[in-house]
Amino acid sequence: MPLRAKVATSVSKTAAALSRAAGRGDGSVIGGWIGLKIDPDLLAHLAGGRAIALISGTNGKTTTTRLATAALEVMGRVATNSFGANMPTGHTSALAKAGSTPFAVLEVDEHYLARVIDATEPRVVAMLNLSRDQLDRAKEVSMMAQMWRDALIGHPDVRVVANADDPMVVWAAQGSGHVTWFSAGQRWHDDSWVCPQSGDPIERAGGDWWCTGCPLRRPNPQWRVEDEGVVDPRGDWHLVKLQLPGTVNLGNAATALAVAAEFGVRPIEALPRLATVASVAGRYAQVDRDGRNVRLLLAKNPASWLEAFDMAERAPTLLSINARDPDGLDTSWLYDVDFAPLRDRPVLITGDRAYDLAVRLEVNAVPFRHVKSFEEAIQAVPPGRLEVIANYTAFQDIRAELDRVL
Numbered sequence: 001m002p003l004r005a006k007v008a009t010s011v012s013k014t015a016a017a018l019s020r021a022a023g024r025g026d027g028s029v030i031g032g033w034i035g036l037k038i039d040p041d042l043l044a045h046l047a048g049g050r051a052i053a054l055i056s057g058t059n060g061k062t063t064t065t066r067l068a069t070a071a072l073e074v075m076g077r078v079a080t081n082s083f084g085a086n087m088p089t090g091h092t093s094a095l096a097k098a099g100s101t102p103f104a105v106l107e108v109d110e111h112y113l114a115r116v117i118d119a120t121e122p123r124v125v126a127m128l129n130l131s132r133d134q135l136d137r138a139k140e141v142s143m144m145a146q147m148w149r150d151a152l153i154g155h156p157d158v159r160v161v162a163n164a165d166d167p168m169v170v171w172a173a174q175g176s177g178h179v180t181w182f183s184a185g186q187r188w189h190d191d192s193w194v195c196p197q198s199g200d201p202i203e204r205a206g207g208d209w210w211c212t213g214c215p216l217r218r219p220n221p222q223w224r225v226e227d228e229g230v231v232d233p234r235g236d237w238h239l240v241k242l243q244l245p246g247t248v249n250l251g252n253a254a255t256a257l258a259v260a261a262e263f264g265v266r267p268i269e270a271l272p273r274l275a276t277v278a279s280v281a282g283r284y285a286q287v288d289r290d291g292r293n294v295r296l297l298l299a300k301n302p303a304s305w306l307e308a309f310d311m312a313e314r315a316p317t318l319l320s321i322n323a324r325d326p327d328g329l330d331t332s333w334l335y336d337v338d339f340a341p342l343r344d345r346p347v348l349i350t351g352d353r354a355y356d357l358a359v360r361l362e363v364n365a366v367p368f369r370h371v372k373s374f375e376e377a378i379q380a381v382p383p384g385r386l387e388v389i390a391n392y393t394a395f396q397d398i399r400a401e402l403d404r405v406l
């Protein structure tokens with residue numbers, strides 16, 4: 001590395017360590033920020049010599065990054081931004097902190113994918129899904145798909161691993177000449193009724209979809225979920241044992257296996273590693289308290305709420321909604337989610353915007369009870385499982401409350 005990059009790396013690590021010592025989070029954002037101020041090309045310098053996978057999409061990227069990292073660790077040390085700092089500052093910091101590793105798996109915010117592809121020259125880019133997120137600031141889904149497509153056209157050597165079930169992703173991935181398709185399912189269809197190529201309606205039947213006005217249609221996936229396992233490109237079925245719940249995570253595992261295969265890691269080698277992942281940045285974590293087994297699920301936009309309903313057991317469920325800056329300030333997306341699946345279980349609500357949620361549940365004919373705190377929620381349910389579904393800062397609030405008591 002050039003001298004400037006070495007100095008920037010060292011200062012970046014020091015700044016991150018100081019930030020951690022001061023109790024201000026994991027320091028990855030400030031560390032990366034300072035490093036990039038000293039050497040604007042620091043991310044490219046740190047990426048040099050490593051085989052890199054980038055993982056992007058509206059939902060599932062943190063979990064898939066964690067699973068793909070576990071899979072690649074079969075081959076050696078893997079640098080990763082496991083704390084979800086998924087912009088270039090976070091990537092810079094993660095690579096600086098890891099030192100020289102042959103591999104890296106980086107979660108990338110979908111807005112930054114083009115920039116991070118330019119900087120890191122990855123071997124593989126995984127494209128998971130695109131749906132509406134943070135209405136007050138995110139780009140329209142079709143604009144995002146166009147950005148992804150353009151990003152790939154400039155990098156013909158990059159191999160793409162993409163979700164065959166999401167029409168927006170399929171269209172974006174067509175910017176590449178080397179695509180491996182996986183099928184991880186798509187519960188949320190409301191951002192892909194219209195063809196991004198021709199503007200015609202998209203029709204669906206079973207798991208298939210096609211444009212009614214142009215050749216865009218679902219490609220045949222090489223990797224797919226079947227029963228409790230994953231079928232690989234040779235047609236072999238592998239049982240997948242995960243500690244993470246739901247068919248959503250089975251799909252994330254299929255994606256991780258497809259990414260790992262691009263590095264020469266076979267499913268039989270990767271699967272035992274996937275089984276060791278118990279929680280991802282606190283998500284899916286289970287905590288026992290007063291005879292209640294509390295499980296934490298993060299849901300931050302309409303598509304991820306549908307996924308959370310898939311993962312949650314039919315048990316008392318606490319919903320918590322905030323609308324602080326990291327959550328997005330606009331809660332009107334609550335009306336994009338059908339909460340009807342919760343009618344068969346006791347529902348509690350809390351959080352800064354519990355009243356927004358209350359109105360939504362009332363309209364959706366879902367009975368609920370408002371509680372002022374997490375503690376009150378625990379006392380309001382019988383011993384056994386309590387599912388907690390919360391958006392970003394609400395999730396952090398509950399984690400902090402649990403940490404205080406434990």
Ligand SMILES: [Zn+2]
Pocket residue numbers: 195196197198199200211212213214215216
């Ligand atoms: Zn079309």
